[in-house]
Amino acid sequence: LAKTTQPISMDSYEGQEVNITCSHNNIATNDYITWYQQFPSQGPRFIIQGYKTKVTNEVASLFIPADRKSSTLSLPRVSLSDTAVYYCLVGVLSGGYNKLIFGAGTRLAVHP
Amino acid sequence: EPEVTQTPSHQVTQMGQEVILxxxxISNxxxxxxxxxxxxxxxEFLVSFYNNEISEKSEIFDDQFSVERPDGSNFTLKIRSTKLEDSAMYFCASKGGQANTGELFFGEGSRLTVL
Structure with a gap:
């Protein structure tokens, strides 16, 4: 399984765009990149998933360069409620055999 | 919106006791x-389960742990003889039938405190 490396923590202010980069140098051909968000005392919540190039949904964008050795989660115009831990996960998603492994995550603090 | 539900939300037990979470x-x-x-x-990943059998398990999931889907709706985690280090929040998650998705739906968790 590919190991991921993310910044331990980040600070931002309301209304700013936040970019969290994850490094996964030994990503395999079949691996997908998935990001989760976790608030204190709650279960993780899926944000976005991608394989290559760019993916956008209603809450975030995910940028993946051609070599796929890193990915960047972009949160546009964050608010105080975006304060959470963000996890980058890399793994194979074939059927049910997706043993998604969580790393330490990035603790994002959004300030007024 | 459908959700994964877990019970109990918090359980306190004595070391050596059996616990079932x-x-x-989500129904489909x-x-x-x-x-x-x-x-x-x-x-931390413990175990994945599909078609009534374990698909994968981690090194944490030793002989003290077992999972079961007894009635087609519940999915249980049993710890046979709890240890102090089993104190943690335990999250259940489920995924639909799509092959290539990492979208797991997590429950709110069950907090286990072993004394």
């Missing part, structure tokens, strides 16, 4: 998971 996955989901999170630490 219960989960009701096919893949089920247990994760745990020790306070202040990362989320």
């Amino acid at each position: 219960r989960c009701v996955p 989901h096919l893949y089920f998971y247990w994760y745990r999170q020790i306070l202040g630490q990362k989320v």
Whole structure:
């Protein structure tokens, strides 16, 4: 399984765009990149998933360069409620055999 | 919106006791998971379950742990003889039938405190 490396923590202010980069140098051909968000005392919540190039949904964008050795989660115009831990996960998603492994995550603090 | 529900929300037990944590996955989901999170630490994979059998398990999931889907709706995690280090938040998750998605739906967790 590919190991991921993310910044331990980040600070931002309301209304700013936040970019969290994850490094996964030994990503395999079949691996997908998935990001989760976790608030204190709650279960993780899926944000976005991608394989290559760019993916956008209603809450975030995910940028993946051609070599796929890193990915960047972009949160546009964050608010105080975006304060959470963000996890980058890399793994194979074939059927049910997706043993998604969580790393330490990035603790994002959004300030007024 | 459908959700994964877990009971109990908090359980306190004595070391050596058996504990059963219960989960009701989203009704049309096919893949089920247990994760745990020790306070202040990362989320750790325990086990995945599909077609009434374990698909994968981690080194944490030793002989003290077992999972079962007894009635087609519940998904349970049993710890036979709890240890102090089993104190953690246990999260159940489920996934639909789509092959290539990492979108697991997590429950709110069951906090286990072993004294």
